[in-house]
Amino acid sequence: MKHLPKHLRPRWRYLGVGLETWPTTSIGRRDFQRALWYAAGNLLGDPGSADAKLSVLSFTFDDAVGEGEAVVQVRRAHVEPARAAVACVSAIDDDPVGIRVRGVSGTVRACEERYMGRAGGPSRQRDVALDGADRPAVIRGDAVDVSAESGHVGATRLDLE
């Protein structure tokens, strides 16, 4: 179909979104998109969700450390409802996720330049002492994710001394 004249095209904003999970969680673009639509549909209803649109344009996720980022396209006048919907993504496929909007840009390129590419750097695995027992942990930067019997424990280097 012939594309719309410029003044009738929708105006967009691009959310730079950062994601965090426990290590060894794997999340794909489709999973994230589904969770986002589900959250928007539940919080804003079908009309609000359709208004905000919320489509994932680019998505990267490092399974080993559980960290990722995405560019999410939303309609210009609906950035705040979209932000609320993003905040309500609490789990993807039952894996808890931490999520935040790093910033909002007017173009995809500006969004990528300003808010993407902040991966936590290399990670490594080693055993750390927590509560008097040695447990396997994934360390990336200052963050230390320890696997305990009851599940994961989020710690930092300060806790290891």
Add this chain to the structure above:
Amino acid sequence: MYEAVQAYPAGDSTVARLASTAARLGYSGLVIRTRSASRAMEPTAIGDEYGIDVVTGVEIDADDPSAASGSVGNFRPDFTVLTLRGGSNALNRFAVESDRIDVLSKPMAGRGDVNHVLVKAAADHGVALEFDLGPVLRATGGRRVQALSDLRKLREIVDHYDAPYVVSATAASHLELRAPRELRAVGEAIGFDADAIDDGLRAWKRIAERNRHRLSESFVEPGVRRGRYGDDAGREGDGREGDGREGDTGSGVDR
């Protein structure tokens, strides 16, 4: 803006991890609700490392008012912020009528409910009621609908009596923390004023500052502090500061 969280061992993340995440999300302070974590941590060391004000606190989770009352007496002198987990009418009632409690947490959880009598009492005694955004962020289906309707009821009564309140996402791990702007957006989506959410997050700070002042050595009672007469700091400190804080939290009563 401050947030209040459960830390390891009650939650899934240590105080340091929560502090580093909260600082990154744009919070200037963090109240710890878990007693053992509050006791074991070094708030200044963690605070200096991550550039955030870490406040010791405890959340009393008792079965009935008499047990809660004992805990209040035991913990009040040791912790800056004292919250009590509501969830039954008897506990809610006990909390809003105790001057020594700062915050009634999750008043609508479980079988808990509030009415005009409780909210008026909370305003009189300077006990802040908590708007718990946790279920809005993390629950689904009927439980979430219930939580939303409870929040609305609480909001309407609190608005009417101008009672003190706090807002929290009641996070129990660093993954459950959300940035202040996100909470504001969620608040707006569910019918709060955007400013109300900000005020509720700032209220934690006011409570922490007021209690630190009261727990400090020089404090005798509101308007009275030990120090050199005519001391600049002393003169400036009392009257004015005290009035501002008491107005903010709706409390004129010493705890």
